[in-house]
Amino acid sequence: MKSLLIKMNVNGVDREVLVDPDDRLLDVLRDELNLKSVKEGCGTGDCGICTVLMDGKPVLSCIIPAFQANNHKIVTLEGLNSDPTMQKIQQSFRKYQAAQCGFCTPAMEVVGWHLLNTEKKVDKNRIKEAISGVLCRCTGYYDIVDAVYEVAQQ
Ligand code: FES
Ligand code: FES
Known part of the structure; x- marks a missing residue:
């Protein structure tokens, strides 16, 4: 029986979820709120x-x-899909074939979107730095950097 009631604003909607003390935010987002863009790779904070x-x-x-998200605002890719900058990023990912298996793509796009929305001048080195925390097994990263850079120049 889940024992803690937490309140979060998720993708602009106020949500209340019952969680266990050891539930992870990842599981609550995926399993309770059905936000499947959020993927699990390593599960240990490395990928x-x-x-x-x-x-x-x-x-x-x-x-x-999950309880640490109480009274906080969470945004996943689902909450950004209709954002004009995110739409440009996704278009650019298609153009540069920056998504191959696609497993890292939601995280890459969220990190790219965050970068473009928080910094005015973004060069390729800055993009490399920003996405360096997200592991991609497929692309070699260059296509992802090019895709984000194209939107940065617009
Ligand atoms: S799944 Fe969270 S860092 Fe790897
Ligand atoms: S596209 Fe496969 S892990 Fe990045």
């Missing part, structure tokens, strides 16, 4: 695949206990 925004900053949802 960045589970990245979401908490109060506007990228965090690793696999190492955040």
Whole structure:
């Protein structure tokens, strides 16, 4: 029986969820709120695949206990899909074939979106730095950097 009631604003909607003290934010987002863009890679805070925004900053949802999200604002890719900058990023990912297996793509796009929305001048080195916390097994990263850079120049 879940014992803690937490309140979060998730993708602009106020939600109340019952959680156990050891539930992870990742599981609550995926299993309770059905936000399947949030993926689990390592589960130990090393790969960045589970990245979401908490109060506007990228965090690793696999190492955040769900109760720590109480009274915080969470944004996942589902909450950004209709954002004009995100739509440009996704278009650019298609153009540069920056998504191959796609497993890292939601985290890459969220991190790219965060970068473009928080910094005015973004060069390729800055993009490399920003996405360096997200592991991609497929692309070699260059296509992802090019895709984000194209939107940065617009
Ligand atoms: S699944 Fe969270 S950092 Fe790897
Ligand atoms: S596209 Fe496969 S892990 Fe990045």
